[in-house]
Amino acid sequence: MPAESTPEPAIPGDPGNSTPSRAKGRRRKTRSTRSKALLVTAWTAAGIVVLGGTGAGYLYFKLNGNLKNVDINQALGSERPSKVDNGSENILVLGSDTRSGGNKKLGGGTDDGSARSDTAMIVHVYKGHKKASVVSIPRDTLIERPSCVDAEGTRHDAASGVMFNSAYSTGGAACAVKTVESVTGIRMDHYIEVDFSGFQKLIDDLGGVTVTTTKDIKDPESHLNLKAGSHELNGKQALGLVRTRHGVGDGSDLGRIQLQQAFMKALVDQVKHIGILSSPKKLYDLADTATKAVTTDSDIGSVTDLASFASGLKGISSSHMAMVTMPVQYDSADANRVLVDKDKAELVWKALKDDRPIPKAATKGTATGTAKGVVSPG
Template identity: 55%
Template sequence: MNERSGREGRIAGGGGSDRRPRSRRRRAAVVTAWAAAALIVVGGSGLGYLYLQLDGNLHGVDIDAQLYGKDRPPDIGDGSMDILVLGSDSRSGANSEYGRDDGAARADTAMVVHVNEGHRSATVVSIPRDTLVDRPVCTDPDGDRIPGARNAMFNSAYEVGGPACAVATVERLSGIRMDHYLEIDFTGFKKLVDELGGVEITTSEAIRDRDSRLDLTAGTHTLDGEQALALVRTRKSVGDGSDLGRIRLQQVFLKAFIAQVRDAGLLTDPVRLFGVADTATKAVTTDSELASVAKLTGFARSLAGIGPSDVQMVTLPVGYDPYDPNRVVPIDSDARQVWQALRHDRPVPAAALRDSAAGRGGAGPVTSTVPGTVAPAG
């Protein structure tokens, strides 16, 4: 942890877990849906060229090679799995409409997904992009050495060193070895939501945010890709206007997205199924171990027993930095409880979350179609 985190400037209001009744348990992990889609289309149709097309869409990054010889946490090897999932906010190419292209890409969204030993439940820990951390020495994709830095913003790791540096920074922060890496960018996210036919959310208040271009009246809405992207990028018009409020919106949206995947009828519509699989495999970057349809399919099948009610979503316990209110620092004692829970395959205890500033970053009364999935007011 960094020096500032030791100050533990605590702010009342706990982050919490979004858990819904177990009566509607079905597929949960987002990757399960589209990797399984590839399996059904390829296996069911017998058309080899479809397999090759999907396989050719995938792009992999050899994380292990870039981190070889580094001081990494040990691989526990108990059957559990830890995956770093990043949403990239590169402003180049098709993403340029979302801001000025300064040549840099950043980790706009970061989640550590822990799948338990029996692959029957999962915990998702969101890491605020403005968290001050100690960034380790990294090697970028070109093999160049990137110096470490103290009290650096978390999302700077991806910006200066790419996926491997982001993984190294998360491993330093958590003490947990990442087994896999998944990344999706703005444009791919929009297209995937559109392929699914939109995602339904409900808000009891209007949300208007000029920066993200979101304009929703109170009520129930089926968001298309553009609106969904605006929702997960919104921050100034919800909660306390910080990144913590946006994280809560993202967590609610993810639950709604999972529900949409489950209810979209993909398994009975092979053409639409292939469309989703084609879009998804174009949208993501994975670690090299997952960069094939066959490997993604096996990965997805291993997660098939996890339902939405089995996913606990929390935000890393943080307090506002007393030197810069636009930054947050981990609350050391509480953060240790979070990472320890993951290492020991247990749910994150509520006590670890109650003092976090994340509870003050509430996203307002926004719900998904999943009963009980609510982003509480701050």
């Protein structure tokens, strides 16, 4: 006899389900990011998990089984910056470009299973968890990459003058965290990674995101063609927007970061107004998508831990999120690369260590790209 299939967990509010409908929970904040605005996906994921965990405890094992995590602490050991015990938190959010499976058709490249980090953001949550600063790290930044041990225990040699995103492609999450800590001198308390296909599906599940473009954006490589004006972006279009670097501005990674940061604010604002609590089944679908989309450090590697972590972020709105790009200057030897402006970058890192706002002087006169103001919330 054929094996009986295991029934899916009952979903509150699903037609035909005898379980009473439950809609308890609180609307959450977005996190994410793949291409760079994947911080939005990560933030959203954490928020949806909180919702999914309230009033639907019997779905715990289903959602918990979706989560992937990496033991960063074990991989990196004790050779790390000290924890700062001032009530703040630092989270590294990466958007992974895995060239295999569902991501191949989205990201291009070869189906060799290789992965890159096309997005990197340090999210500093201030004491009291009412404000945050987000520092984007351009993937094309030339850095000194430290030696590191990946999650499988393989050691990778240090390298000089390599692109920042080589850290992830060389040794995965652990080496990416080690590199960020080496560059900044700041310990990363948590790690969240989001992939291509998860980002796209989550935007579709949310019903799209509304943005306004001040200029036409056309980039065949990102499958994006938007006229100036208001648009409700579906998942494919949103992914194209946060990935494009040739469709607007000077075609630089710095310009793309500006688009990503603007999109992230649009999504943070919009999620607060989505009526997901009116549909428990939609809530479950969002929780299912979100937990499949992210990889976390092992400290927040369960639904319970992630929900507790996300609960501490619920007071942060987009108006209380300061977004900057790590201070860099164009490399005179290669226009496609940038170098860390060490003096100005130190102002950023010191502000975060001291749990203070990033001073305007830290980014004045640094390279920024030319896409500012092209995208704004709905």
